[in-house]
């Protein structure tokens with residue numbers, strides 16, 4: 001099984017920088033989180049209870065948005081955002097390929113076609129000029145992604161969407177806590193979706209939310225996340241038969257979050273500032289160190305932004321190394337630094353290839369994919385962990401420098 005191990009230039013010589021493994025991301029839970037969950041388990045209700053309202057109020061306070069709709073995960077959030085936007089059969093939705101598949105799948109769920117715009121090669125965010133070139137008479141919405149946690153170029157995207165009467169959705173799965181142009185993520189696009197999966201900055205185990213300022217979109221988001229059923233007297237279409245009365249007025253889904261998850265997330269959000277501060281500190285340290293290594297390229301920050309970074313992207317300059325990304329990734333693994341790659345361009349996947357998408361569609365995104373890996377970045381990393389990562393990157397870059 002291991003006979004060809006010598007052929008893989010995994011170790012850049014000497015002993016590994018660390019003797020214990022460190023992974024790219026990990027949740028941080030404390031006693032307050034455990035107590036919050038226990039309290040709901042002991043005193044209930046387990047779902048449709050007061051924790052949901054408390055959470056939604058808190059998300060509105062943090063993001064400055066007027067409405068929040070909590071859901072079971074970030075994918076469900078994207079699905080109902082597309083439904084609320086009126087995305088349907090025959091429509092097109094523009095997004096980036098450098099994201100988790102859900103950012104494009106949400107269009108497919110609605111019978112629409114995802115159209116992939118290319119990225120900005122410096123910030124790695126969806127490129128507004130490319131978005132504009134993808135617009136046709138069928139385009140209904142843009143799903144921008146706050147890739148790595150920094151905002152997409154929302155000023156430019158807002159202008160394009162207004163001009164072409166498109167709904168602007170931001171997939172903010174990475175960006176809770178980020179500010180752009182002085183405003184928090186969640187208050188800028190027509191709708192912003194969040195994910196609270198354990199690798200994200202704050203977690204509910206599984207969870208998601210959609211933020212909006214629009215009363216009309218809010219109504220549709222609530223309906224699509226709760227079977228299309230309502231008791232709200234302002235929303236009923238017919239005269240109630242009696243006090244028990246409710247109506248189904250849309251074809252919705254059961255995408256509810258439980259109060260158990262909401263209680264955990266409320267407690268996690270109390271730590272958002274703390275999480276944000278530490279993440280920023282680690283990113284600053286990485287940027288300082290890596291900007292001095294000629295074999296590495298540092299992601300450029302979007303102007304006017306204050307970023308809570310979810311992912312730290314290490315990008316190699318292949319022309320200055322005798323190895324490629326795969327070997328660099330393996331060499332980091334040999335130093336016990338366990339990375340990941342975010343992301344494989346969505347349309348590379350067999351499912352998308354079968355739908356007729358061809359490689360070559362977004363050259364800058366494809367080049368980025370060849371050169372990146374995500375380094376460890378999470379709240380509980382110690383200073384020593386951070387320095388170990390830097391030492392390992394330096395060691396490999398120097399060993400394979402050309």
Ligand SMILES: *Cc1c(COP(=O)(O)O)cnc(C)c1O
Pocket residue numbers: 073074075076099100102103145171173174194195196197206207208
């Ligand atoms: C995590 C993630 C999602 C999906 O969120 P889930 O809560 O896992 O469904 C969507 N988009 C992006 C960019 C993500 O990182």
